Structures are given as C-alpha cells and as structure tokens.
Amino acid sequence: MIDWGAGTYELTAAQLAPAAERVVGAARITPGERVLDVACGTGNAALLAAFGGARVTGVDRAERLLGVAAGRAHAAGVEVEWIAGDALALPAEDDAFDATLSVFGVIFAPAEPAAAELVRVTAPGGRIVLATWTGEGAIAAGSGVLRRAMAELSADGVASADAAFVVRDWGDPRHLEALFAPAGGVVTVERYGHPFEAASPEALAEEWMDRHPMWLAARGSLGPERYAALREPLIDALREGNEDPDAFRATSVALIAHVQLP
Numbered sequence: 001m002i003d004w005g006a007g008t009y010e011l012t013a014a015q016l017a018p019a020a021e022r023v024v025g026a027a028r029i030t031p032g033e034r035v036l037d038v039a040c041g042t043g044n045a046a047l048l049a050a051f052g053g054a055r056v057t058g059v060d061r062a063e064r065l066l067g068v069a070a071g072r073a074h075a076a077g078v079e080v081e082w083i084a085g086d087a088l089a090l091p092a093e094d095d096a097f098d099a100t101l102s103v104f105g106v107i108f109a110p111a112e113p114a115a116a117e118l119v120r121v122t123a124p125g126g127r128i129v130l131a132t133w134t135g136e137g138a139i140a141a142g143s144g145v146l147r148r149a150m151a152e153l154s155a156d157g158v159a160s161a162d163a164a165f166v167v168r169d170w171g172d173p174r175h176l177e178a179l180f181a182p183a184g185g186v187v188t189v190e191r192y193g194h195p196f197e198a199a200s201p202e203a204l205a206e207e208w209m210d211r212h213p214m215w216l217a218a219r220g221s222l223g224p225e226r227y228a229a230l231r232e233p234l235i236d237a238l239r240e241g242n243e244d245p246d247a248f249r250a251t252s253v254a255l256i257a258h259v260q261l262p
C-alpha cells in the first residue's frame with residue numbers, strides 16, 4: 001500500500017490545483033451545502049468548497065497530508081472537518097452529503113466498491129464529481145514505467161490496484177456509466193488537457209523518484225538497484241511526449257465526471 005504521507009506530495013498537489021477548481025466548479029456548490037472531498041490529500045478541493053461557503057469534510061488515509069490540509073485551512077480562516085479514513089469504508093452516514101468530490105483520489109481504490117461508497121454517502125438528488133486520468137500523455141507513459149516494474153514483481157503479473165493509476169476502471173466514460181448505472185446515476189463527462197511543467201524531463205524524473213510517494217513506495221519493493229534502473233526508461237518516456245524543447249511540458253488527458261443521482 002502506498003504511504004502518501006511519505007516524500008513530498010505537496011509538490012504534486014500544487015500541480016493538480018487547476019483540476020480541483022474544475023471539479024468544484026462542475027459541482028456548482030452553493031453556500032451551506034454539505035460537501036465531502038474523498039481522498040482529499042492536502043485539501044485542494046475541500047478548501048475551494050469551504051471558500052464558497054459549503055460545510056466541508058475531507059477524508060484521506062494519509063494522516064500527514066490531513067495535517068497539511070488542516071494547516072492550510074487554519075491559515076485561510078476556513079473550517080473543514082478532516083477525518084482519517086478509507087474510500088472503501090467512508091466514515092460517514094448514508095445520504096450525508098449533497099456533493100461528493102474526488103480529485104484523482106478515489107481512482108486509487110477498486111472501482112466497484114469505491115463507487116458504491118460514493119453513492120451511499122451522497123443524498124438522493126445529490127451529485128458526485130470526479131477527476132480521473134484517461135492514461136493518455138507523457139505523464140501516464142512515465143507512470144507506466146513504474147506500473148510495469150511493479151507488475152513484474154507480483155505473482156500474477158498485475159500491479160496492485162494502488163501501485164499505479166487505476167486508469168482502466170476510472171478513466172473510461174463507458175466504465176463510469178456502468179459503475180453508476182445501478183444507482184440510476186446520470187454521468188456527464190468532460191475531457192480536458194491538464195498541463196504538467198518542469199525544468200526538464202530529467203528534473204521531473206528526479207522529483208518523482210526522490211520525492212513522489214508512489215515512486216518511494218516502489219523503491220521499498222524493488223530494492224535500490226532495480227529502482228535506480230528505472231531512471232533512464234522514465235526519462236525516455238517523458239522525453240518522448242515532451243511538448244517543450246527548452247524545458248518540460250506534457251498534457252495529460254483527464255476526465256471531469258459529473259454523476260447526477262436520482
């Protein structure tokens with residue numbers, strides 16, 4: 001299991017902030033509404049919803065990140081309830097929220113049971129809004145280097161659900177429709193290109209391998225030599241999709257999925 005509190009997830013959270021804006025915007029939250037941010041990390045979406053006057057709860061498995069989120073809320077002068085918990089067993093009553101959000105968070109949990117939990121805690125007539133990755137773009141290609149290495153380690157040749165983005169389940173609009181169909185959810189999906197920037201492919205590879213929780217989790221499993229051997233394939237994958245010859249820029253295709261519950 002990835003310890004998302006290890007390393008410096010804050011660097012990635014800053015890069016993902018525009019996606020939180022899209023998710024909160026798509027949820028059309030009004031003041032006083034009850035909002036849950038699932039797998040909230042350092043609280044990007046939860047804080048935006050709180051700035052808009054919502055009553056917000058943020059849930060994440062990583063307690064260190066919840067501490068960072070609480071510090072941000074305190075500094076900004078907004079109140080958010082931060083709870084350590086799992087997306088597969090959300091610490092909330094049935095129908096507790098008007099809007100349930102997750103920005104590249106719940107995608108690390110197995111889709112069917114996690115979707116059922118999102119539905120359970122969202123009130124009738126409420127909405128669920130998610131940001132997910134489609135797997136298109138150089139960032140996904142770079143993450144694929146890690147996923148393949150982890151898959152080679154496992155007995156069945158498949159990386160564990162949270163060893164890499166669970167793109168197959170959450171990044172496909174038809175699969176999203178199927179996931180929420182049992183609850184009568186009407187799914188609307190918007191694709192958008194999320195830009196990632198760095199000084200160079202090498203600099204981003206170094207940041208990931210030295211500081212990104214997903215990569216640090218793999219270092220323990222792979223051992224130092226196999227881990228170090230991933231550096232060149234990772235840089236190659238990033239270079240191949242680099243859109244900026246003088247630095248690094250790559251566009252990852254993301255989905256903003258809006259699920260309207262009956």
Ligand SMILES: C[S@@+](CC[C@H](N)C(=O)[O-])C[C@H]1O[C@@H](n2cnc3c(N)ncnc32)[C@H](O)[C@@H]1O
Nearest residue numbers: 004013039040041060061062086087103105108
């Ligand atoms: C890529 S980060 C996204 C964080 C945040 N939503 C953001 O926009 O920056 C993934 C987050 O999912 C959390 N996470 C992964 N699996 C989880 C699970 N089963 N239950 C709760 N949180 C989980 C991690 O702790 C991490 O904070």
